[in-house]
Amino acid sequence: MMTNDLMNTQSTKRFGRRAFVLGAGGAFAALALPGTAKAQGLTDLLARASDSALDKLAKPDAFYDDEDIRIKLPIVGSVGGGLLGGILGGSRGGLGLLGGVTRKINDAAGVAAGEAKPIFRESIGQLSLTDAPGIIRESDGGTQYLKSSAGDTLLGKLRPLVDTALGELGVYSEIDKLSERSRVVAQAGLTSDRVGSSVTDQALDGIFSYIGSEETNFRKSPLKNLGGLLGDVLR
Template sequence: MSVSANRRSFILGAGTLGAATLISLPLHAPLHAQGLGDLLGRGGGGGLGLSSLLGKATDSALDKLAVPGAFYGDEDVRIGLPGLGGGGGGGIFGSILGGASRLGILDGITREINDAAGVAAGEAKPIFRDAIDDLSFGDAPGIIRENDGGTQYLRSSANDRLHSRLEPLVDSALDRAGVYKTFDGLAEKHSFIRRVGLNRESINRSVTDQGLDGIFSYIGSEERAFRKNPLGGLLGN
């Protein structure tokens, strides 16, 4: 075997060992400063630390949700009309909108909203990467123990900032998809649209809320999958 082949074997073996260490770290294992830095992916090697793992999970989740029809096609993350479950308020407003939906007044707009959310997800990678880069991972031992600990920590630490930065992307996507124009046209024909508080701001906020829920659901799934099969995630990039 050549020297270069030996070197490639060593690098691959080291990468696998590093990933396995992250995934199967015993709960009682001491986390020394240098080892913790490696696990977080903050050192010069970068590679398979928690920061890198979370970045890969986020990129993969956003790629999947950016596929046309992905949000609408998955009932677990499908975005509903404001006031109809999901991020809506329910109550009398929900009853009014529910009746309108059954009458076909709002046919098609749910799909448009979900498609717009998918477009926003496809544009959101830099926002999530910035948030990940800003995390301190001060609670790293607890994060490492949880199969989706990185996702939980990202949401608890950066949810408001991610929401505020995602909102303009959602607003632009909804505008380009013609959702606001559709609602304006419906409001001219059906006064209940305005009465239930459906306007550009409330629609954008509801879609962003529900879209972020779906994104984090997918990030958590990707993180769990990568932890379960770290070498597969490594070779897939």
């Protein structure tokens, strides 16, 4: 039969071990908290950068006026300044057979960008930011991570928005008619599906470019542009 002193001693040891385990768990939780805060801060940063970029690109002529992201017809882009490119797109000023289409596909990209906020927000919300410190060190680290992690998903979700815009602006019908009337257009293989795919690819590249720029700008003055948790994370 145990004495009271022995029972008290063993009880104390058990309590001590329990307290140690609980204390360790609390310590680990405390250590994990900064990482969680950084991940949340990065998610908020990306969401704001995405919204800002898409707002800018949704403005009239945003894609067309920016030569760095201006969208080109796939055949014109592939043949550069060659004869076929000049005939289709116009060697100067876009006055060829498809000169007017070039501006319309850029308009369609802008319309799609204006509708794309929810799909970017969804993809950003699903990111697993396990390397928050590493991402923070790069001026556009969040954007690059989004592109590598969710680029294919975003491409698939952006395509229907681009298709709808191209259809409503009459691009697809115009290309189909030109293909029927012009042997040059038909030989170039300029189909509606090819145009839709190319416009989506180029539009997404432009969007990522703008998101990266917005992220970099936010990082330069985090307390001014972001404030609160985001400012603390990026300082």
